[in-house]
Amino acid sequence: MTGAHAAGPKEAPSASADASPPHTHVKRPKRSLAWRIGTPTVALLSGALFVVSAADSRGTDLRPGRYTDLAGLVEAEANDYDDVREHLQDLEDQVDRLTNDVRSLPVSRARGKIAELKDPAGLEPRTGPxxxxxxxxxxxxxxxxxxAHDIKVDRLVVxxxxxxxxxNALWVGGATAVTIAGQRVITTTGIKCEGNAVQLQGVPYPQPYVIQAVGDPVALTAAIDAxxxxxxxxxxAANPYVDIGWDLVVETSVDAPAYDGLLDFRYAKPLDRN
Incomplete structure (x- = not known):
């Protein structure tokens, strides 16, 4: 036909358009030897720590003082408060009982006995001839x-x-108070030699030793002589080869202060053989 173009054959698609690009093989970097060994080692150590913690805790919390919830904390505080109130009430009851005992007749009698015995016990000062x-x-x-006269040396010292x-002779003579070196002598007073001094209640005093007594001078002197x-x-003292010191003077007034040392007693206790 005139003016018409005959359809020619279609052009085949280019092979480069449909064909997939050739497969390229990418090489992965190899891990170092340290990573391959270190990772399992860390995992093993972590597991070992979990096992040790479980064994030490024995199924309990390793931090027992820690509360897991607010309700538990409030309950514990409430229990502590109740315990404190109960202890306070016990103390108040005890104070009330002791207060009543102080006002009782037996306590008054005991206090009167103590006041009566303070003077003979040496806890009150004494003054007199x-x-x-x-x-x-x-x-x-x-x-x-x-x-030279074959006298023992120990006879030369007090x-x-x-x-x-x-x-002791002064007590026998009726002394109401006795002092040594100005210190009041009571029933627990200890006298002990310590070198060239004498210890009185643990305190050393050098010679001369002055002993004073309050009482009837005639009776005291008679007891000394006997x-x-x-x-x-x-x-x-009368022997010129010994000549140890002795002097007795009758006093019109002797001051004996009250004993002011410790009054606590300590006793030996048997060993516990159990």
């Missing part, structure tokens, strides 16, 4: 004469038994 006795070691120049003998231990000491 009495005697003053002084004991002292022999002079130093007596030692050679004593050795011992605790000499002081005790004088004090005591055999004091008589032996006075015989050494």
């Amino acid at each position: 009495g005697v003053s006795i002084t004991l002292s070691d022999s002079p130093d120049d007596t030692l050679d004469e004593a050795v 011992h605790q038994q000499d002081i005790q003998a004088v004090v 005591d055999p231990l004091v008589t032996g000491y006075r015989a050494d």
